[in-house]
Amino acid sequence: MTDPDRTSCACLIHQRNQTGxxxxxxxxxxxxxxxxTMTGDDLRAWSCTVGQWHTFRSPEFVICGLSRGExxxxxxxxxxxxxxxxxxxxxxxxxxxxxxxxxVRVHQSWYGSPLLRIPRAxxxxxxxxxxxxxxxxxxxxxxxxxxxxxxLLERQPDLAIPLPDHPKCVWTxxx
Ligand SMILES: [Zn+2]
Numbered sequence: 001m002t003d004p005d006r007t008s009c010a011c012l013i014h015q016r017n018q019t020g021x022x023x024x025x026x027x028x029x030x031x032x033x034x035x036x037t038m039t040g041d042d043l044r045a046w047s048c049t050v051g052q053w054h055t056f057r058s059p060e061f062v063i064c065g066l067s068r069g070e071x072x073x074x075x076x077x078x079x080x081x082x083x084x085x086x087x088x089x090x091x092x093x094x095x096x097x098x099x100x101x102x103x104v105r106v107h108q109s110w111y112g113s114p115l116l117r118i119p120r121a122x123x124x125x126x127x128x129x130x131x132x133x134x135x136x137x138x139x140x141x142x143x144x145x146x147x148x149x150x151x152l153l154e155r156q157p158d159l160a161i162p163l164p165d166h167p168k169c170v171w172t173x174x175x
Contacts, residue, residue, distance in 0.1 A: 010124035011054045017124070024121040031055070031122075038075055039118045040068075044174065047071040049079060050119050053128035058082055062106060062115065063133045064171065065156035074101065074133055089131065092142075100136035104160035105129065113163065114174045132159040 012018060013032065018025050023039070027050050030037035036051030048062035061078050063071045077096050078087055087093040087103045094100050110116065111127050120127050136142050137152050144158060157171035166172050 006126075006128070007057065009054050009057075009128075010126040011122055012124065013054060015124055019121050021121060024118055027051075027118070027122045036079065038072060040071070042068050044170065045071070046115055047075055048116065048119055048130065049075055050122055052079065052082070053123070056082075059129040059131050060119065061133055062130050062159065063135070063156075064115075064159075066135065070099075073097065074099070074135070078103075078133055087133070092136075100142075102134045102136070102142055104132050104134060104158070106132050106159040107162045109163040110159050113171075115159075115171070130159075134158060 012025070012028050018028070027037060027039060031051035031054055034051075035055040036049055038047050039050055040047035045066065045068075046062060046064040047068065049060045052058040052060045061075055063074055066074075074097050078101075081087055081096060087096055087101060089103050089105060092100055092102045111120065116127060116130065119130070134142060134156060137149070137155075140149055140152060142148070143153055143156065153167065154169050157166060157169065163172060
């Protein structure tokens with residue numbers, strides 16, 4: 001579990017450690033080279049930042065759904081905006097990208113999900129705070145909004161909802 005007052009970093013770089021998993025260990029090189037990087041899964045469509053906590057003691061981001069290019073574009077925008085205290089937690093941001101984006105804190109019950117497997121391994125099992133960027137489906141608005149098309153609900157989870165309480169979907173079924 002993550003201690004909210006934690007200031008230390010248990011990542012592979014700080015621990016001078018390796019896992020033997022190339023998908024994880026390559027992040028050491030990438031974070032050393034670029035201060036932060038991204039990982040994810042294109043089949044199920046998610047991306048997350050790695051290195052924000054290690055380098056800046058800033059929260060990390062995760063985004064689900066969309067194309068790989070769109071996810072990466074939004075993550076880069078969010079990381080740049082962090083310098084100005086944006087995007088604000090719990091608020092809808094209409095300036096960040098052409099999509100409306102709502103920033104929520106990922107509930108810790110998701111920290112064991114395959115979604116965060118690679119970051120978890122990089123951070124030595126002690127994940128820092130992750131924030132999800134939930135994007136609006138154009139005029140449909142956000143999942144959970146009144147009248148939202150149920151057919152679109154599988155496109156992204158709401159990671160602020162505790163995993164046991166989240167509606168069953170492909171995201172809760174990840175193994
Ligand atoms: Zn570190």
